[in-house]
Amino acid sequence: MQQTIALGEPYPVFGTQWSDAPSPGDSQAKNRTTRKPWTPTEDLVLISAWLNTSKDPIISNGQRLDAFWKRIAIYYEASDKISDEDKRGPTNCKQRWAKINESVCTFVGSYEAASAQKTSGQNENDVMKLALDIFFNDYKHKFTMKHC
Template sequence: MARSPSFVNLLASQGSVDLDSLETPFFSSQCPEESSVKERRKWSVKEDIILIGAWLNTSKDSIVSNEQKAGAFWKRIVEYYNSSPLLVGTVPRELGQCKQRWARINDLVYKFAGCYDMALREQRSGQNEDDLMKQALDIFYSDQNMKFNLEHAWRELRHDDKDKRKPVDSPVPEPEERPIGVKAAKAAGKRHKTGKEEE
């Protein structure tokens, strides 16, 4: 059986292989899109915070506000993100990368916010912020079967009340007292008068 020079039998070979001396595999010369696949870059905490800032600033723009199509909205976010002076010297991110990262941040932060709210409702006397955080992280781990590693993102988004998006950190609001109706007010007035008359 004739073998091409780029084939290396890893099961039979115990010696070292010089990968630089091997020819380029057949498919990469035939399929240019295969060779242009970009390496995945991890997002740093700094990049996450810049992306969140870009999203918040763009979504709260009082001039354009929410009167923009999704494509234009994300184009503005990516431009804002890539123009950050904190990212000088780094490879710019593309729209798809920013959109995917935001989706992940938004999803996990929203889930963690629910865990934090649960920990807040179960808060016992004497527990501080660190205790609440530990309890929320434990709840998240048991619910999602993974560690929550976006605490920096949650801290950036926890007080954001953007109505277009799911609330990231909104504790259960206290029910407001309903204003009294006309009939109830008249009935209360009559009861009040009759009470004075009896005195």
């Protein structure tokens, strides 16, 4: 005897194929938070936190790396420019700092090249425009961290 299933009707489910428990992917998706992009204000507070923490004459470089980034995160969170929903942990601060540092250091090379090409009558705005053009030509994307 051949059993037929009409389209649109539920197919038969066998005991080993069905479970009422959520799949592991479902619970992970519910626990995952959405990525919140950094604002220019947050970047500036992070830069200030890094500078003030790294230049501290009392502790100086006599601290472990994880303690250093914890201090930066505490300084960052203590800023009155950061709201409660904008709090970031030490790992977030470290990752963002790495991105800022790499991008700005790369741009500094373009800025130095533009400064070397400065001619009589050009002002700082002209040099900055040339540096942005050099950066774009070299790296094929715009420099987006002028605020840093």
